[in-house]
Amino acid sequence: MQISGSIAVVTGAAKGIGAALVSALKEKGAAHVAAFDLSDAVHSVGADSSYICDVTDAAALCAAIEAVEAKAGPIGLFCSNAGLLGPLVFDNAAGATALEWQRAWDVNVMAHVHAANVLVPLMRARGGGHFLQTASAAGLLSQIGNAAYSTTKHAAIGFAENLAISHRDEGIRVSVLCPQGVDTDMIRGAEGHPAALDGVLSAQEVAEAALAGVEAERFLILPHPKVAEYLRAKVADYDRWIGGMAKLQRAYRPATPEES
């Protein structure tokens, strides 16, 4: 799609990758960029309009989308970027609390579903539109020590695939952004975090890669090229890949009291 002249929304826009997407969209000449976030810092990121909006609240998200369309016109690009990492849990992969699992599901998966639920009929009626959904390399591979994040990011990619397949003939395009470590508050201060293993990109680099992928109408956007290699290795020999990841897990797992 052509970003110049388009009307775009970015969620999770108050900081990090979302704030960088707002700047990159403005630089590429988007006609109107609307920023959504829980935090009132969203009003300071330089968007053309900004809304306090919890993307897990379907009614609030629908109202914010309608407000953007009433103010600026039809949304051509919806960047569904808000996400939640949650805690590392090493002693039991299932061991995050029920509330942590639910929050991860609501933000990392259902927010994309709620947005598409409102926008698919609107985009279909106009002959097209584009969704950019921020997932993660963890949704293709895995996140050491964080099953809730891995699982929900896999689900996000599953939803993005189905959205892309279901509405391709209606002119709707989908891109899924799958970075490894990005220098944002999500992993800042955790230099030893497994997500930072292959190097950390700036939010600006990731936003630029994302918009280049949107312009090329590419489904899978991998700002860290190594992820493509890892994905090929996983598909080529799943058992070998599980063994390699378990080795990585051993390196990151904190020592138990008996070991230390």
Ligand SMILES: NC(=O)c1ccc[n+]([C@@H]2O[C@H](COP(=O)([O-])OP(=O)(O)OC[C@H]3O[C@@H](n4cnc5c(N)ncnc54)[C@H](O)[C@@H]3O)[C@@H](O)[C@H]2O)c1
């Ligand atoms: N930082 C990384 O290393 C990394 C790597 C891969 C993928 N990602 C993904 O990139 C996306 C952006 O992450 P980031 O690194 O910029 O994180 P960040 O923590 O810097 O920013 C996330 C933003 O999302 C907002 N947000 C969270 N829940 C929300 C909700 N319910 N409604 C509205 N806004 C909400 C937060 O207020 C915050 O402003 C996330 O989906 C994340 O999973 C990040």
